[in-house]
Amino acid sequence: MKLFFQYCTYGFSNCYILGAENGDAIIIDPGGMDMNILKTIEKNDLNLLAALVTHSHQTHINGLNTLLRIYNVDIIGMNQVIADNKTKMIKDGDKINIGEFEIEAIAIPWHSSDSVVYLMETMLFTGDVLTAGLVGKTSSSYSATAQMKKILSRIISLPGDYLVFPGHGPPTTLEAERRFNNDIINFEISRTKKPTFRIRG
Secondary structure, rough: EEEEEEEEOHHHHEEEEEEOOOOOOEEOOOOOHHHHHHHHHHOOOEEEEEOOOOOHHHHHOOOOHHHHHHHHOOOOOOOOOEEEEEEOOOOOOOOOEEOOOOEEEEOOOOHHHHHEEEOOOEEEEEEOEEEEEOOOOOOOOHHHHHHHHHHHHHHHHOOOOEEEOOOOOOEEEEEHHHHHOHHHHHHHHHOOOOOOOOOOO
């Protein structure tokens, strides 16, 4: 399997193209659709089958409609409609087979209502849920706590190590995030602290 990375200047986001040995391919988060992406697909004779969307913020889908004018692909995501296009809607825990690709969907819907992490072999495509040293921003402290609990139970707890490919910033590894992600470390420390009570006299 080959992984191609494309940097999209719109929103400074990451787009990924995965190509299997037989030429089947998927694109993840087409935040742009420029000549570099087109050349990557065409020069490698990739048969593009689907576009996977980690969440429907514009910076991650800005190139989707242009992509659809060139390629006949399925859109995979957690909304029924993305960028005015019908999708093959997925839900938490779904295991999807697209050509040569076996993909598990892990919904973590607090950075956005449709945020999903895609697990493929030893790779995690995390969108904005988990980036190098950070977790996704949320709209409230309740959402932040709920998101963190699910990141810990569904992502950080995965056995072994994984490559992490986020929607923004550099790639990382799951082990690096376990050891050095301050958002995760501080949350775990806060859960182990015993509450203190003061009696007013």
